[in-house]
Amino acid sequence: MKKLIYLAFVLVTFASCSTAVIINEETPSVDTGVNPDSWAVIPAGPFYYGMHALPESIDYDYEMMITDVTNLQYSNYLNEALAKETISIVDGNVMGFYPGEPFDNYKHEWEIKAGDYLHMPFTEPGCHVKMLDGKFTVDKGFENHPVVMVTWYGARAYAQFYGYRLPTEKEWAKAARGTDLRAYPWGDEINEHYTNYGSSHNALQRLYGGNISRTIPVGYFNGTTYGDFETIDNRSPYGLYDMGGNVWQWLSDDYSKVHYRYMRGGSFTNYEYNIFVWARNDAGADFYNINIGFRCARDIVKAEPVVEGSEITEEIAE
Amino acid sequence: MNRFNYLFTSTKGLILTAISLVAIETAIFQTLSGPMVEWGIRDLTVKWLGMDLNPAERAGRIIMLYHTIAMAIVAIEVYMMTSVVPMRKHEQKNINLLVTVGYIMAMVFGLAFAYWGHNFAFHGLFLVGQSLVFFSGVLLAIAFNPWKKEYYVTNKDYAHFKSGMDMERMAFFVMAVAMLISAGYGAVTGSFWSNGHETFLAEDLIRDPNKTHLQKAIVGHLHIMVTLVAVSITLVVGRRLEFKGLFHKIAMPFMIVGTMVISGGVWSVVWSPNAHTFIYIGSIGVMFSALMLVIYSWKKLIHDNSIELGYKKPNVFQKIKALVHDPLKFGPTWQMVFMNFTVSGIGIFMAIKLEDIFRVWPAREERITLTGHWHILAAIIATIILMYYADIAGIKGKARKWFGWVMIIGSDIAFASMTIYSMKRLFIPQEVAQQGLMNTTMLLADFGLGALLVTTAILLGWKLFDLFKGDGVWKKEAADPELKTTRTSNPVLNLKKENEFNSEGGEQ
Missing domain, CATH: 1.20.120 (Four Helix Bundle (Hemerythrin (Met), subunit A))
Known part of the structure; x- marks a missing residue:
């Protein structure tokens, strides 16, 4: 009997050591009704920054995408960029030029010289943007999921291609928190009805069962009831969805002495303390992962910003 | 009582x-x-x-x-x-x-x-x-105070200075003074709270190149406090295991100098860019001293338990059996050895590969490894304390063996699993393929810690139950409250004064 128990223990241990990839390449499509091409205006003015809520201010209006960039948006960009030869394909990787950065020769600082850098390893598991017959396409059902497996270089290149930019940490923080002291973009509470994070059960897995996708479509948590699962609208005070949870978001800042690239928002793998509006993460600019994406910011050039629906416009006007 | x-x-x-x-x-x-x-x-x-x-x-x-x-x-x-x-x-x-x-x-x-x-x-x-x-x-x-003459060693088997001053007592003294200064580092910085110093977790600052002096003082404070708690328990365990002789004489100078150098190194983090050099040198001293204790105690366990088990000329397997015969005596020093795989070894590996590996990973993953390694060190100290307590509580027979082995195996499985979990990207770079490893390590960590906690709960439950008895074990412990050990000095003998010291009845 003892031997049997021992054998069973060993078998279970080895079985659970499997390195099989669990991310599938197809998932049921879910229409959230949120348009990822929409932007929201973040007005100039004071706000509270960081865990210690220090008074800060941004003295210009700017816009940010109301959702993370989706797989479909990124795939379309890759096709356009490939046609215009601003990117290249090398051994299953999207590569692109980066002009380099000033080097301070500080302890642990690595130098980033001008050259071609990795944007997206599209042949690696976990990447839902694929290349078929020379064209980039998206795994079925993942079109409106946030793009992941994209490096900071890849995120920057996307933004630059369309005349946008990545938001700075402060821009992101104001867009997420607004002008009050909330801990999460939607308020001070968190549970599985607000967002996709480490302590929630993946909403798509609830809906369709099985071990399917770990990201969920952008704008999923908008108050809609999917099946018998109710979501709560998780928009930030300025109308941005998913500023906490789902995927980390690359930001633009390059601080002196280091070349880490910072991220905010937390992801589906993280517990709640990573979802706080002040929580930061960072990695090398060429790092990519299944839980890192981005959204863009842009300066306001038009008198009337394009925003989604009248609600946001009214909110801003208030 | x-x-x-x-x-x-x-x-x-x-x-x-x-x-x-x-x-x-x-x-x-x-x-x-x-x-x-x-x-x-x-x-x-x-x-x-x-x-x-x-x-x-x-x-x-x-x-x-x-x-x-x-x-x-x-x-x-x-x-x-x-x-x-x-x-x-x-x-x-x-x-x-x-x-x-x-x-x-x-x-x-x-x-x-x-x-x-x-x-x-x-x-x-x-x-x-x-x-x-x-x-x-x-x-x-x-x-x-090791300079008091009544505490000079009377048995030359213990490490001592030429004058007869007790080196182990000096090691305790140095540790205590270092801990007071290190506590002061935290206290002084804490007094600036909300007045130039804000609350932070050290692991959140790790990649920030612009740390303030107050932040550096706190980072130093927490590291040296855990280190000195470890130094303290090492000295106490040494006394429990009747540490003496040549190994004791080699160990104590290293412990004294190591504690001073590592403490000074940590304090100098605030102003010196070379602080880590001193920390590494001091660590070698302290760890070498602990190694001497491990060698001494294992030799002693093999010797004493071989006699108990009736081995006259034990072979290798019998020696191993004798070594692990009493898990409550073997466990504390084994945990000190095991610590090298899950704490010191990890720290050294991270330092060597910092730029190649760890600083390329997301900060949140480096953070897990950092918090993991000191949680493990703290938990290892806790298991040593628990084994020590179970030993003085007088657990005997099968209960003693079960308690000891569950403590050792449960904690080691849990800590090894946590270490692998925190460094999973080393073994499986692609996160999409890490789930199996994560499941296994989490399961094993939960299993190990669960076993540990249940065993501790049983021990404490037994002690609670015993307190309800009129003539329980507690009564015997109350009558004989001091921990049994040999002592490095005998002030009663030195001063010819009885009923004044805590060590009366202690053997030399």
């Missing part, structure tokens, strides 16, 4: 009280994080106990929680030291009284402040508690 006096004045009772309070605190507060959140247990705890968990104050709460547990652990070590190191009875009594009142005040009012609204009177009383613990440390350092 009644039960109250047993629990709050006798060495064995005081240790039991402190372990029980830490166990209760751990049992409650572990429900606030990790998988307990998704299982809904956290919400139940918060609701039932009426806690106030403001998200913005999470870092502050965690810092308070760490301090309340640390004070109790320091108190346990103080009880052990005041029992095994010769000193006057009134010194032992005063030190134990102060540290007991101090750690209980710090624990009760610290938690009340952090988790049940912010009544600043409670914060004040938390500081009073910590101050009492500090003051007991001052008295402890005075009591350890």
